[in-house]
Amino acid sequence: MSDTILELKGVEKYFGEFVAVERINLSVKDGEFFTLVGPSGSGKTTMIRMLVGMDKPSRGDILMSGERVNDVPANRRPTCMVFQSLALFPHKTVGENIEFPLKLRGEARHNRKTRAIELLEQLHLSEAYYSKKISECSGGEKQRVALARALAFDPQILFFDEPLSALDYRLRKTLEKELKDIQRRTGKTFVYITHSLEEAMVMSDRIAIMRKGRIVQVGTPDEIYNNPANGFVAQFMGEVNEFRVSRADSEWLRDLDTEKRYPIPPESSVSEGLLIVRPERMRLLSDNEKADSRFEGVVENQYVLGSRVQYQVRVKDRNLLVEAMIGQPYKVGDSVSLGWDADQSVLIPE
Amino acid sequence: MMNAPGPSSLSKARKDSESVIPMPGSPTRLQAFAAWARQPGVLLSLPALVVFLFGFLGPLLLVILYGFMPARSFGLDHLPTLENFVTVFQDSYYLSFAWSVGLALATTIILMLVCWPVAYGLSRIFRRSMILTLLLVLPLFVSENVRLFGWVLTLLNHGILDGTARTLFGWEVSDLLYNVPVTIMGMVYVYLPFMLFPMALGVSMIPEACREAAFDMGASRWQVFREVEVPLAMPGILIGALLTFVLTLGSISEAKILGGQSVIMIAHDIETAFTYAQNWPLGSALSTLLILLTGVLVIGLLSKLNIDKLLSRK
Numbered sequence: 001m002s003d004t005i006l007e008l009k010g011v012e013k014y015f016g017e018f019v020a021v022e023r024i025n026l027s028v029k030d031g032e033f034f035t036l037v038g039p040s041g042s043g044k045t046t047m048i049r050m051l052v053g054m055d056k057p058s059r060g061d062i063l064m065s066g067e068r069v070n071d072v073p074a075n076r077r078p079t080c081m082v083f084q085s086l087a088l089f090p091h092k093t094v095g096e097n098i099e100f101p102l103k104l105r106g107e108a109r110h111n112r113k114t115r116a117i118e119l120l121e122q123l124h125l126s127e128a129y130y131s132k133k134i135s136e137c138s139g140g141e142k143q144r145v146a147l148a149r150a151l152a153f154d155p156q157i158l159f160f161d162e163p164l165s166a167l168d169y170r171l172r173k174t175l176e177k178e179l180k181d182i183q184r185r186t187g188k189t190f191v192y193i194t195h196s197l198e199e200a201m202v203m204s205d206r207i208a209i210m211r212k213g214r215i216v217q218v219g220t221p222d223e224i225y226n227n228p229a230n231g232f233v234a235q236f237m238g239e240v241n242e243f244r245v246s247r248a249d250s251e252w253l254r255d256l257d258t259e260k261r262y263p264i265p266p267e268s269s270v271s272e273g274l275l276i277v278r279p280e281r282m283r284l285l286s287d288n289e290k291a292d293s294r295f296e297g298v299v300e301n302q303y304v305l306g307s308r309v310q311y312q313v314r315v316k317d318r319n320l321l322v323e324a325m326i327g328q329p330y331k332v333g334d335s336v337s338l339g340w341d342a343d344q345s346v347l348i349p350e
Numbered sequence: 351m352m353n354a355p356g357p358s359s360l361s362k363a364r365k366d367s368e369s370v371i372p373m374p375g376s377p378t379r380l381q382a383f384a385a386w387a388r389q390p391g392v393l394l395s396l397p398a399l400v401v402f403l404f405g406f407l408g409p410l411l412l413v414i415l416y417g418f419m420p421a422r423s424f425g426l427d428h429l430p431t432l433e434n435f436v437t438v439f440q441d442s443y444y445l446s447f448a449w450s451v452g453l454a455l456a457t458t459i460i461l462m463l464v465c466w467p468v469a470y471g472l473s474r475i476f477r478r479s480m481i482l483t484l485l486l487v488l489p490l491f492v493s494e495n496v497r498l499f500g501w502v503l504t505l506l507n508h509g510i511l512d513g514t515a516r517t518l519f520g521w522e523v524s525d526l527l528y529n530v531p532v533t534i535m536g537m538v539y540v541y542l543p544f545m546l547f548p549m550a551l552g553v554s555m556i557p558e559a560c561r562e563a564a565f566d567m568g569a570s571r572w573q574v575f576r577e578v579e580v581p582l583a584m585p586g587i588l589i590g591a592l593l594t595f596v597l598t599l600g601s602i603s604e605a606k607i608l609g610g611q612s613v614i615m616i617a618h619d620i621e622t623a624f625t626y627a628q629n630w631p632l633g634s635a636l637s638t639l640l641i642l643l644t645g646v647l648v649i650g651l652l653s654k655l656n657i658d659k660l661l662s663r664k
Contacts, residue, residue: 073565074565076568079566080566080567083562085557087557087559087560088560089578089582091584100564100567104568104577153568
């Protein structure tokens, strides 16, 4: 298959003694929405700067459509980036900003304008924005202008460096969906960087999770969610219930802290590690309801999360989290039973 | 007022003044003025206002008035006349004006070219280098004339440069002084900081991401310069250009000391009129014209440049 558009082979980057990223092997397919996720300091910004051509890898190769581009500077790569700060030109109008890459290529003024207005429309901005100043645009409008400018460049790969991080929640949600929509319509390869796994899940076809300069796991949102490679990935998505366990026999796990026994989740190959149960996979049990593992505890806190409610339940000297639909009859201080079935848990290395 | 300080009295005073303004001629007008004058801003600006009035506006007015007095008179008690201005336009003073404007223009343009790379380095590469900034500022602490005479000693026939070249290599490096190029060199040398620092400020206002974004979209080095760097640094460039142009327009020492009066600048003519010729009204008329010329240029440029917007921009 030659539909790999971007490939990284053993890429490493050092700044003096400091290792920013190491042993990066990745391949991105043509037309894919690929997201690099990691906390700050995980090396994702270093990664994107190398991919765009603003930094050179210290070791390893970057291939675009099969060609080595290590030494090709940013202005000669068929890629374009939407910056975190957006980097719109404050001295140019919206129209001039969008036309900028076309102007550099020497396109005729008339063609440029037609294309710019076409792009404005595509991004749900009226033609009136063409002659507006950048300072007259709101945060969301600036995002759209930045995206329009990048699309005007018509790159083979479009990179995004956390452009949505400064926006409020609702606008971010809207733009996430729009971005995904535009990616599908244009069929372009999008490589996105974010520190929010939630954001990555919404948009991406595949996700790579980075930590301390290395890639921890690559997979579809489903795979990442259901089969996290380790505790770091599992926690990255949000709060989870963790149990340090080791195999007792072929069917049971032994809790290293409490000596309690849990059934081994199906298809587990690890012998010792973390048993992960997500709060939404945990169930509140009625008196005679059955579950593979069962706990008794007292509700210590409740948090309403919109349509769902999360209970923090005290079981002996640890807290467990369980999520349920809103409208449960439990209050703080109530005694409850909770538990999970073996196939709702995952066993992963620590 | 004194008995009831705090926000309530303040708002009361404001209410009073508001209700008063729409009724001109009413006896409370004085109170309104008093309320206005009591504002902290008015009081605090008083010292500066007095200095401005007696130290700047007053003398300026005197100079302008003297320009309309009969030639060689000392006093403002004569009938106003335009004879000085007639003299200025009939005589060859236009030449001095032309030289001043020409040299100022040349100096400004040369300084723009020379200072850009230095400003770029200063604001982006040697950002924390106090020593470099100090080296550039230090010459300002030495009198301009002293520095210019230093150049004279260096460039003089049999001076430091010529003498050294003759002794060591047998080369003759003479006749460097007393011409137009050396005058311009002197001006460029003296007014460099006035272009450099505003320009460095302008360069530091270019967001790094804008530069990178342009480059990322395929711009060449030259295109980044023309499309992004120059327009974004323009405020600094304009302020620098304005400062150097106005300063060189009124300069005198460079043409006198280094140029050896091979060109006469307008400031020199003014000096001569006031001192040697003892013709204050003529000097005043020339000064008035120079102020007018400078004013038109400065106001013309400043109106295109919104300082407030500039400073609030991220």
